[in-house]
Amino acid sequence: MKIAVYSPNWVGDAAQALPFIHELKSQNPEAKIIIVCKDWVESVFLHNPCIDDIVSLSANDVKGVINTISTGISLRKKKIDYFYTLTDSFRSSVIMWLSNAIYRVGYNTQKRAKLLTVSVPFPSTRLHRTNKYLNLIGKEKTQFGQKYIYLKKSEIDWAESLMRKRNINSPIAILPFSVADSRTFPKDKVKEWLSRSPDQYVVFGSKGDISSAKKIIEQNKGVSVHSFCGDFSLRQSIALISLCRYAIATDSGLGHISSILGVPTISFFGAGVSDITKPIGANSILLNK
Known part of the structure; x- marks a missing residue:
């Protein structure tokens, strides 16, 4: 069949x-x-x-x-x-x-x-x-703990190699962009979160987000912030996100990907309807703001 x-x-x-x-x-x-x-x-x-x-x-x-x-x-x-x-x-x-x-x-x-x-x-x-x-x-679930996205070892190896080449170790993913402007993080809010942080951060997004990511980096001088926006395919971004320690995400496709990968994900919902579209990963925290 x-x-x-x-x-x-x-x-x-x-x-x-x-x-x-x-x-x-x-x-x-x-x-x-x-x-x-x-x-x-x-x-x-x-x-x-x-x-x-x-x-x-x-x-x-x-x-x-x-x-x-x-x-x-x-x-x-x-x-x-x-x-x-x-x-x-x-x-x-x-x-x-x-x-x-x-x-x-x-x-x-x-x-x-x-x-x-x-x-x-x-x-x-x-x-x-x-x-x-x-x-x-005819099925409904309340728990979604199992694995749903699969990466080959070669994909993980590639992502680890790239992180090493860029001297990035166990970063925190920033997923601030969405197709809807109303769901995109305000740049000042990102600056507030990252202020004086000793951690490394990677901003993910599309080619259209490159200039916005550069502004985030400029606003956070003294903090280790890297942009992967527009540099990689969706599949490559999935592999890279899987290596992150945790993620801070807006209501976006990459936010859902991070959650389903099992990466601890803090998801902020503003304009979105969280009871319908909240991330399903077991390690997700939802904040309606």
Whole structure:
């Protein structure tokens, strides 16, 4: 049996979908699990023993009607038996329908019920996002202590080597940026936290965060602060974060990654809805500020 899962599109949401994938494999140990995801979240799923195949889609693959149809039809060669969508989008249900999957399962949102063979009523109560996904297979959890992100030894070795070359030892990760400005740490607050600290810090972010990271470094002269913003891929950043002593994070994809890696993570939620999207790692502390 082949079971496909259409992944959420954001890094944090994809990370919070990992318990669903593990539970799906637990319920169907002989099945081949296929992840269909956007290419920018593929790193979340790599080397996971519960996943047998990954179909990585570019932004262009789902841009417009023609490309969406082509993508759905291209999945027919996978001969999918069950296809779950973890997004609430209409587009994902169209792709599932065009894939000729025998059973297509998802929530009855976006007027897509006719494209699904199993249209699940949207939960009437507020569920944490991970439990919203798990609800599709009749499962809910309150503890998420197991391992969900897997790194190869070669990836860890590379990260350790890079840290040594930059004379960084057991740093604290600063994950201050988010796609929403309202969730990004104020620079003055970071300066307050790091003031006169003897520890080493590494700021993680994207290419778009490079200038903001430089300002954080400039505001914290005398403190050992390094920026990895824009220098590494998401997968490389995951390996580097795994070596950090702990992390201070905003409500962001990297904050969820850090938590799921088991790195002790202090997560600050301001504009986010913490009861729905709080990190699921066992070593996480949530502060609503």
